[in-house]
Amino acid sequence: MAYEKALTVLSDPTRRAVFEKLRAGPLAVSALAKDFPVSRPAISQHLGILKGAGLVEDKAEGTRRIYAIRTGPLEELRDWLDSFWGEALDAYKTALENEGDDGHGQDRTG
Amino acid sequence: MAYEKALTVLSDPTRRAVFEKLRAGPLAVSALAKDFPVSRPAISQHLGILKGAGLVEDKAEGTRRIYAIRTGPLEELRDWLDSFWGEALDAYKTALENEGDDGHGQDRTG
DNA sequence: TTTTATCGTAAGTTATTACTAACGTAAGTT
């Protein structure tokens, strides 16, 4: 499941900021590192990790290397998120909120 | 922004597994820790972190403490994910692919 | 009251990881 790796990779703030910056369009590494407080090799490492998760793709262009977003893993992550909504979950939720009516089968001597 | 904290919190495998187990319905701490290879205090700490991100809510029931999922931060996270789709991004993507047809596909996201 | 069960917290340890500095490579320029 790629959503697990996407979650792990996007949990780092710097790496997430790099990914968000690519949302405006493909960029080269030095252009990406320009507005960050960390060094360029750090950005390179982050891009490598993002690439390992399938979240970006790269393309050589002369001496530069252009990175762009890939949305595939994001779709899987969204599907995983959607699995947390449903009738069963809602039923349990309302059961929890209704005090005095627990629906999970433990003895409740009042 | 709650989606950032949700991402960080859900990046840990054990914590994510705890959260997924709660998807089937509210559970007490010991019931949650029952099928995990880590100790009960570890589960307690994970639940505290999940609660700090608003991903779970708890309710005292005798000596037990029942935890249940809260979907609020998940909605914000899904909204954030949706921000990565759009005409502008697609336009950039196709522009990148058309610029030089090298046909390289680094789809090997192992 | 005494005992038992359930849970949260504190302290300490270990593994992970994000970072910098230094180096090597490839393509473009003069």
Added chain:
DNA sequence: AACTTACGTTAGTAATAACTTACGATAAAA
């Protein structure tokens, strides 16, 4: 040819965090 630009990689370091053990607190049971 030599020089410059852009980038990836390696080695080493420092900070983060997940975990265990031990302890204290609260509520039910005897």
